[in-house]
Amino acid sequence: MVTLKDISIECGVSQATVSKALNGLPDIGEETANYIRSVAKRMGYLPNATARALKLGSSHNIGILFVDKTSCGLKHEYFSEILNSLKVEAERLGYDVTFISKDIGQFSMDYYQHAKYRNCDGVVIASVDFKDPDVIRLVESEIPTVTLDYTFDSRTSVLSDNVGGMQEIVRYVYQNGHRRIAFIHGEDTSVTQKRIASFFKTCTELGIRVPESYVCAAIYHDPRSSGLATRNLLALPERPTCILYPDDFSFIGGMNELEQQGLSIPDDMSVVGYDGILLSQVLRPKLTTFRQDAETMGRKAAALLIEQIEKPKSWIPQLITVSGELLEGHSVKSIRI
Amino acid sequence: MVTLKDISIECGVSQATVSKALNGLPDIGEETANYIRSVAKRMGYLPNATARALKLGSSHNIGILFVDKTSCGLKHEYFSEILNSLKVEAERLGYDVTFISKDIGQFSMDYYQHAKYRNCDGVVIASVDFKDPDVIRLVESEIPTVTLDYTFDSRTSVLSDNVGGMQEIVRYVYQNGHRRIAFIHGEDTSVTQKRIASFFKTCTELGIRVPESYVCAAIYHDPRSSGLATRNLLALPERPTCILYPDDFSFIGGMNELEQQGLSIPDDMSVVGYDGILLSQVLRPKLTTFRQDAETMGRKAAALLIEQIEKPKSWIPQLITVSGELLEGHSVKSIRI
DNA sequence: TTGTATGCGTTATCAT
DNA sequence: ATGATAACGCATACAA
Numbered sequence: 001m002v003t004l005k006d007i008s009i010e011c012g013v014s015q016a017t018v019s020k021a022l023n024g025l026p027d028i029g030e031e032t033a034n035y036i037r038s039v040a041k042r043m044g045y046l047p048n049a050t051a052r053a054l055k056l057g058s059s060h061n062i063g064i065l066f067v068d069k070t071s072c073g074l075k076h077e078y079f080s081e082i083l084n085s086l087k088v089e090a091e092r093l094g095y096d097v098t099f100i101s102k103d104i105g106q107f108s109m110d111y112y113q114h115a116k117y118r119n120c121d122g123v124v125i126a127s128v129d130f131k132d133p134d135v136i137r138l139v140e141s142e143i144p145t146v147t148l149d150y151t152f153d154s155r156t157s158v159l160s161d162n163v164g165g166m167q168e169i170v171r172y173v174y175q176n177g178h179r180r181i182a183f184i185h186g187e188d189t190s191v192t193q194k195r196i197a198s199f200f201k202t203c204t205e206l207g208i209r210v211p212e213s214y215v216c217a218a219i220y221h222d223p224r225s226s227g228l229a230t231r232n233l234l235a236l237p238e239r240p241t242c243i244l245y246p247d248d249f250s251f252i253g254g255m256n257e258l259e260q261q262g263l264s265i266p267d268d269m270s271v272v273g274y275d276g277i278l279l280s281q282v283l284r285p286k287l288t289t290f291r292q293d294a295e296t297m298g299r300k301a302a303a304l305l306i307e308q309i310e311k312p313k314s315w316i317p318q319l320i321t322v323s324g325e326l327l328e329g330h331s332v333k334s335i336r337i
Numbered sequence: 338m339v340t341l342k343d344i345s346i347e348c349g350v351s352q353a354t355v356s357k358a359l360n361g362l363p364d365i366g367e368e369t370a371n372y373i374r375s376v377a378k379r380m381g382y383l384p385n386a387t388a389r390a391l392k393l394g395s396s397h398n399i400g401i402l403f404v405d406k407t408s409c410g411l412k413h414e415y416f417s418e419i420l421n422s423l424k425v426e427a428e429r430l431g432y433d434v435t436f437i438s439k440d441i442g443q444f445s446m447d448y449y450q451h452a453k454y455r456n457c458d459g460v461v462i463a464s465v466d467f468k469d470p471d472v473i474r475l476v477e478s479e480i481p482t483v484t485l486d487y488t489f490d491s492r493t494s495v496l497s498d499n500v501g502g503m504q505e506i507v508r509y510v511y512q513n514g515h516r517r518i519a520f521i522h523g524e525d526t527s528v529t530q531k532r533i534a535s536f537f538k539t540c541t542e543l544g545i546r547v548p549e550s551y552v553c554a555a556i557y558h559d560p561r562s563s564g565l566a567t568r569n570l571l572a573l574p575e576r577p578t579c580i581l582y583p584d585d586f587s588f589i590g591g592m593n594e595l596e597q598q599g600l601s602i603p604d605d606m607s608v609v610g611y612d613g614i615l616l617s618q619v620l621r622p623k624l625t626t627f628r629q630d631a632e633t634m635g636r637k638a639a640a641l642l643i644e645q646i647e648k649p650k651s652w653i654p655q656l657i658t659v660s661g662e663l664l665e666g667h668s669v670k671s672i673r674i
Numbered sequence: 675t676t677g678t679a680t681g682c683g684t685t686a687t688c689a690t
Numbered sequence: 691a692t693g694a695t696a697a698c699g700c701a702t703a704c705a706a
Contacts (some may be wrong), residue, residue, distance in 0.1 A: 003683055051698090087436050098433050104433065284596065363675075369675080391683070641691095
C-alpha cells in the first residue's frame, strides 16, 4: 500500500506538502503540486478511507437499515429497487453503503450503536418496525436519518404517494363503470392506513357506498391470505364487480381463486394490483396496477440524507412524496351503466 | 463519544490498562479488569471501528460485488436471497457488509481499488461479468475473494449444482413418461453451459434423442424471449411434450403463450421451471421446478470468505457445490407409454 | 500487574 | 510556499 509518506520520500518533500497538494489546497506551488500529483498517480496512490475517517470524524459511509422480519424484505421488488437506486446515487455522491443491524459478532448492540461503531455519517431506514424502540432511538439520535414510507417528527422522510395512488385507482375503476368495489388491504401499517383512508374518501367523493364486508384484511406479499379474502368476497350475496389487491404479488392468490371458481378476468371480475412490479406487466391479461416509483424513492432518500450530512446548518426536515402512475392493463372491464 | 481515554480518567488507570482489560488480555488483575468493564458499560463505551481498523489493518468489513448490469441483479429473488443470507451470516461472525462498485464520487476507481480504499478484508463476487478485466484484477489480487456460480483458478467459489439440478429435472420428466423434451436456456454464461451439457448428457444416458430444434436460447428473467421460444417450439411439426424453462419467472412468458394457443398445463403441455422462487409455489397449477438453495449459498460464501480472512495460512481454495431439490408441482403430466 | 510510548495514515495548525 | 508536529482512537511492545 502506497501512503503519503512513500510519495513524500519519492518527491523529496514533506508528507504535509503531499497531503495539501493532493487535496488541492491553495498554498502549494502550482509546479510542485502538479509534480506531486503525477508521482502519486504513477505510484498508484489511493487515499486510505479509514485513516481519513478517523481524522475527519466522517466516514463517507452511510448505513442502510433493512430488516427482513418476514424474511421477504429484500425479496420484495419494491425494496430491492429502492436499495439499488439508493446505492447508485450514494456512490455517485461519493458515499459507500453498509448494512446496519443489531448483533454484530459477540457485541450485542442496537442500531444506534452499530451506526456509531461504524462511524456512519447517516442512515436510511426502510422496511422495519418503526415502533421498535431501537429504531426510535436511532431516529432521535444526533445521526442524520431518512425514513422511507414513515414519518417521524422533525425528520426527513421519503413517502410513496399512497393516498394519491389509491385515489387514482378508485377513480379509474369508477370511470370504467364500477360501483361495487372491494378492497383487500395489507396488515396494519401506516401505509395501509393511508390507503384505506384514501379508499373510503375517494369512494365517498364519488358517491359510492362501500359495504363493510367489501373491505377485508390480508397480508402483503402473501397470495394465500389474499386468496382467502377473495373467496370470502365471492361468497357474498352481492358480489363486488372489482377487487383491489394489497399488491401485485398477492394478487396471484386471487387469480388462482378466481380461476378455480371458473371466473375469468376481467369478464367475470375486474382486479387491480399495487406496486407495478415486473410480474404485473407480464401476466396475461396484463394487470392494471399503480406503479410506485421505487427508483426515485431510493435516489431521493440518498440525496436528501447526504445533503443533510454535508450541510447540517442549513438543513431543515423535509417530507418528500414521490408520486407514481397508474399502469393500465387489461384486468378491469369497462361496464356500461 | 466515549473513548478509552475517558474511561481511563474515570477509573484512574492508564489508557493501555483499559484497552487490555476490555480486550480480555490476561495481564490485568481480575479486580481491576472487572471494575474497568463495569465503568465502560456504565459510560456506554463502544469501540471505534475506524480507529481499530487503522491500527489493526483489518476492518471487519467485507465487500459485496453485485453489478446490476441488466438492472435486475437485485430484483432477482435468487440474488436477493443470497445477499440476505450472506449479510446475516457475516454479521453473525462480526463482519459488516459494504457494497463495492466502480466510480465512488469523483474518484474513478476499479473494484480492487475500491476494496482497498475501504480496507475490505475480503470480497464476495456475485452476478457480474466475470470476464470484466476489473473483476479479474480483484480476483487475482491479494484480497481474499469468494465467487458465486463461477470458478477462478486457486480461488474459493460457491456453486449451485446446475449439473445435478438439470439431471434431476430430466430424470423426473423421463420417469413421467416424457421422451420429447425441449429446453429453453438462458444467455451464454458458465451456468448456462453447465445446464446445457447436463441436459444433453442426461438425455443421452436415458437414450433420449434430442432434435436440435428442441434446444433454443432465450434470456434469463425475461418472459418475452421465453414466450417467443415457446411459440417456435409449438410450431414444430413434432411438438415436444415437455418444455424446460430458463427460470421460473421466464416461464410466465411460456404460460401466456400456451394459454393464448388454448393449451392447458399440464394436460396439453408439461412445463418445468428453475430456481424455486416464491412465485413458482403460488402459481396454479403449481410449477414443478428445481429449487436452488440460495440461502445456503450466501451463508457458505460468507463463512468461507471469513475463514479465509481469519486463517490465511491454513487456507486452501475450495469449490463448494450447494445442492438444491426438485420441487414437485402439478405442471408435469404423467404419460402412460 | 500496570504504565509509557509509539505508530497506523491522515489532516490541520502553526512555524519557518 | 513548505515543513515540523500534533491529534484522531486504538493496540501493543517494552519498560517499570
